[in-house]
Amino acid sequence: MRIDPDGLLRLARDLAGRGRGRPPDVDLRRGVSTAYYALFHDITALAVEHALPSAPEAAKSQVRRTWSHSDIAWAAHTVKERAQILRHNAAAPLSKEGRRWGPLVDLVAKDAEMAEAARLFLELQEQRHAADYDHRASFDKASLLSACQDAETARAALRAATTSAADAFWTLLLVRRPDLRGR
Amino acid sequence: MSESDYAANMAAADAEDEMLDEAIEELQRALGDLAAEAPDRGLAPEFDVHVSVGAEDQLVLVVEVKVALDEEFAASDWPSDEIAALKQRVREVVRGTPADQYDWFVSLQTKAGAAA
Numbered sequence: 680m681r682i683d684p685d686g687l688l689r690l691a692r693d694l695a696g697r698g699r700g701r702p703p704d705v706d707l708r709r710g711v712s713t714a715y716y717a718l719f720h721d722i723t724a725l726a727v728e729h730a731l732p733s734a735p736e737a738a739k740s741q742v743r744r745t746w747s748h749s750d751i752a753w754a755a756h757t758v759k760e761r762a763q764i765l766r767h768n769a770a771a772p773l774s775k776e777g778r779r780w781g782p783l784v785d786l787v788a789k790d791a792e793m794a795e796a797a798r799l800f801l802e803l804q805e806q807r808h809a810a811d812y813d814h815r816a817s818f819d820k821a822s823l824l825s826a827c828q829d830a831e832t833a834r835a836a837l838r839a840a841t842t843s844a845a846d847a848f849w850t851l852l853l854v855r856r857p858d859l860r861g862r
Numbered sequence: 863m864s865e866s867d868y869a870a871n872m873a874a875a876d877a878e879d880e881m882l883d884e885a886i887e888e889l890q891r892a893l894g895d896l897a898a899e900a901p902d903r904g905l906a907p908e909f910d911v912h913v914s915v916g917a918e919d920q921l922v923l924v925v926e927v928k929v930a931l932d933e934e935f936a937a938s939d940w941p942s943d944e945i946a947a948l949k950q951r952v953r954e955v956v957r958g959t960p961a962d963q964y965d966w967f968v969s970l971q972t973k974a975g976a977a978a
Contacts, residue, residue, distance in 0.1 A: 821929065821940075
């Protein structure tokens with residue numbers, strides 16, 4: 680059974696409740712965290728479909744499991760930083776680190792949808808970190824629904840990107856991993 | 863570490879702190895201008911910026927957006943389009959300031975929830 684991003688996002692919204700009233704703090708925190716996980720698992724699902732479209736489901740699940748939060752954050756951060764630089768100077772040369780990945784970083788960073796998805800992933804990851812670990816952070820129904828909305832926007836952006844930009848991002852996630860051992 | 867290296871490190875750290883303070887001040891001014899604009903008056907957004915520690919132990923700026931919604935609003939009354947537009951404008955504002963060189967995220971709450 681695969682982890683279903685749609686189901687996670689539905690659960691996150693359900694944790695906001697349907698009627699009036701303030702949901703329990705634990706529901707709000709779990710909801711924000713779950714909205715992030717919906718995006719995280721969506722990214723690994725899309726990445727493995729790119730790499731191994733015809734592989735058995737078990738093999739796909741095994742590969743999905745190899746990506747850590749840091750792996751995806753690294754790729755998202757690389758794209759976000761490059762997109763920032765390109766906004767100020769479209770002809771700016773790649774950094775030494777960026778050049779390691781050939782054309783991949785620029786293929787992704789020049790695509791506005793992919794750059795937005797990368798940004799939102801990083802924002803949601805920080806919110807998830809606060810929801811899961813920061814006792815002083817406060818959340819309300821608006822925080823949770825806003826996080827769900829961001830996760831949905833990011834997922835839509837991943838699908839609205841050009842095929843070459845999306846392919847480059849999935850490839851970037853794959854080539855940076857030193858191995859595909861399960862975690 | 864020699865005394866001169868120590869002094870140089872301290873000076874560099876002070877310069878970084880000063881740059882961060884200036885970036886936050888400039889962002890707060892830009893967000894103040896946004897709050898004064900008419901189109902979002904329904905949500906009457908208020909903004910605050912503070913520094914936190916991120917998931918990778920890095921410095922992260924939290925851009926708090928507090929909106930005028932009843933904290934206990936029904937989920938069906940969630941003004942998703944207005945909120946999406948507001949957050950988009952906040953993000954554009956951040957991108958237009960030196961604060962964009964730091965990690966940051968937008969945190970949205972109702973004014974009542976933020977005060978709780």
